[in-house]
Amino acid sequence: MGRSPCCDKVGLKKGPWTPEEDQKLLAYIEEHGHGSWRALPIKAGLQRCGKSCRLRWTNYLRPDIKRGKFSLQEEQTIIQLHALLGNRWSAIATHLPKRTDNEIKNYWNTHLKKRLAKMGIDPVTHKPKNDALLSTHDGQSKNAANLSHMAQWESARLEAEARLVRESKLRSHNSLINQLTSAAAAAAAAAASTSSSSAHQLLFMKGQSLESPTSTLTTYNSENVVPGIMPSSMIEFVGCSGASSGDHQDQTAAINAKEEGDVQVQDWKLGFGNVPSSSTHFGLHDNVTWTSNNEQVHHDRGIGSVDEVADQEGFTNLLLNNSVDRDQSMSDGGGGDSENGGSAGSDYYEDNKNYWNSILNLVNSSPSHDDSPIF
DNA sequence: AATGATTTCAACCGCCCACGT
DNA sequence: TACGTGGGCGGTTGAAATCAT
Incomplete structure (x- = not known):
């Protein structure tokens, strides 16, 4: 049946949000809640369509969003x-x-x-x-x-x-x-x-x-x-909440895993049979602390080539590890x-x-x- | 330092579904 | 039942950042 546009596009702003717009949206939602997204922009004094406001809120401004590197x-x-x-x-x-x-x-x-x-x-x-x-x-x-x-x-x-x-x-x-x-x-x-x-x-x-x-x-x-x-x-899911409490060593072993390293297919093949559980330990614990909520706090460290290899292996082995749980x-x-x-x-x-x-x-x-x- | 290639990610677009009338 | 509307979802885009030469 088709669908009418969520809003009249004429005169509405697109593209990146400015801090001022963010502030307006935040202030309005904090005070009133979002209510109807379609009606929100006018009430909040924003030259945006409701859909854009909703996306900005849900993907960026919401206070319960954790940003940054994925653990x-x-x-x-x-x-x-x-x-x-x-x-x-x-x-x-x-x-x-x-x-x-x-x-x-x-x-x-x-x-x-x-x-x-x-x-x-x-x-x-x-x-x-x-x-x-x-x-x-x-x-x-x-x-x-x-x-x-x-x-x-x-x-x-x-x-x-x-x-x-x-x-x-x-x-x-x-x-x-x-x-x-x-x-x-x-x-x-x-x-x-x-x-x-x-x-x-x-x-x-x-x-x-x-x-x-x-x-x-x-x-x-x-x-x-x-x-x-x-x-x-x-893949062995090491960190699921039901059994994760004792696995921080394994988890930290591969934290900071450097993206796009040379992951060897051989690693995968190896892991398909037996991966020694000890192979998942790399002793990088010094660089990470854990909060009570099982969240990681990363400490700055230079990642040299050796570390990169180790980190990548850590990721690989954690994917392959069959020793836990x-x-x-x-x-x-x-x-x-x-x-x-x-x-x-x-x-x-x-x-x-x-x-x-x-x-x-x-x-x-x-x-x-x-x-x-x-x- | 300059330039082109590549990567990242915020934002947009269009479709779908649920719900109300 | 048919239709209109709002909200949500996944795919895609394109500007900015980063990397490589």
Whole structure:
């Protein structure tokens, strides 16, 4: 049906905001709240359209915005949530308090996307570009069935969880939560009973809902489709709130990770099997302090070439690290082989477990309960 | 120091959805 | 049910900053 412009563009200012305009907007909102964005500019004495005012407020002037460099934890969260949610920046932003969707989007496009690409990971699908790596291990077929079941089950569950988080922000209907959870479980059980022959394909479920084995869940919302599932061993979410308190050494190891270093694909390949947990320690703690809110305070330091390498490795290894947060919640999936298992298949399975668990932790630790809007 | 290339990010644009009438 | 409106979202743009030569 088309849409009329949000405002009459004639005579309205565009482009960068001046400090005076910022001050007017801030003062007005602080006193009155934004109310109707369309009506706001006139009331506030601004020659801007309401949409521009809203954007300026939400992306820049809002007092609860954290600006500046993204921490490693934030980077990991973005990457994992992007694997889960795709380019749904606002949904991702709900898991990163004080960061705006616009900022996250920009950071993804300018930093993380390129970094993943350099690591040999397709930033769109979160699949390794050379996924032959995944199919040549002896003994892997033994785990394929379990993996596919687990992947399907978790995918279904994650869809429900992600949905749940969003819904809970809009309204707190516990009954809906129960419905979604049970629906996810039921659908997943049905999906698992029809597992295909290719665990590989199931693990890396494509972005289209038609290709998703969990598409049965879309009865309640088609947008829940998981757009891309990252190879599970690639990323271990170290800093999720449920298990982060003891991991500051690992976190600090890669803080200040220098962007666009020479990330070796070999690193990724290595990590796909076994990454020694000790490899994530670089002893850079001196340069970072942590607040009680788990936020980092960066101290100035020169980053020499050695540091750059170490930092980049830190980022890489934190992405690849599979040593943290062993979780028992998936005990029905893999027959109990431990992290000490030597076979590539076992590691592969274990890594999947960790990846899914980390995302579950991430979703479960959603900040949705404490980030109420100011206005 | 000058210049061109590249990167960053604030801001805009157009589309979509929810809601009211 | 159809339509109008407001708000939100994701993609894109372009000026400014930074880097490389």
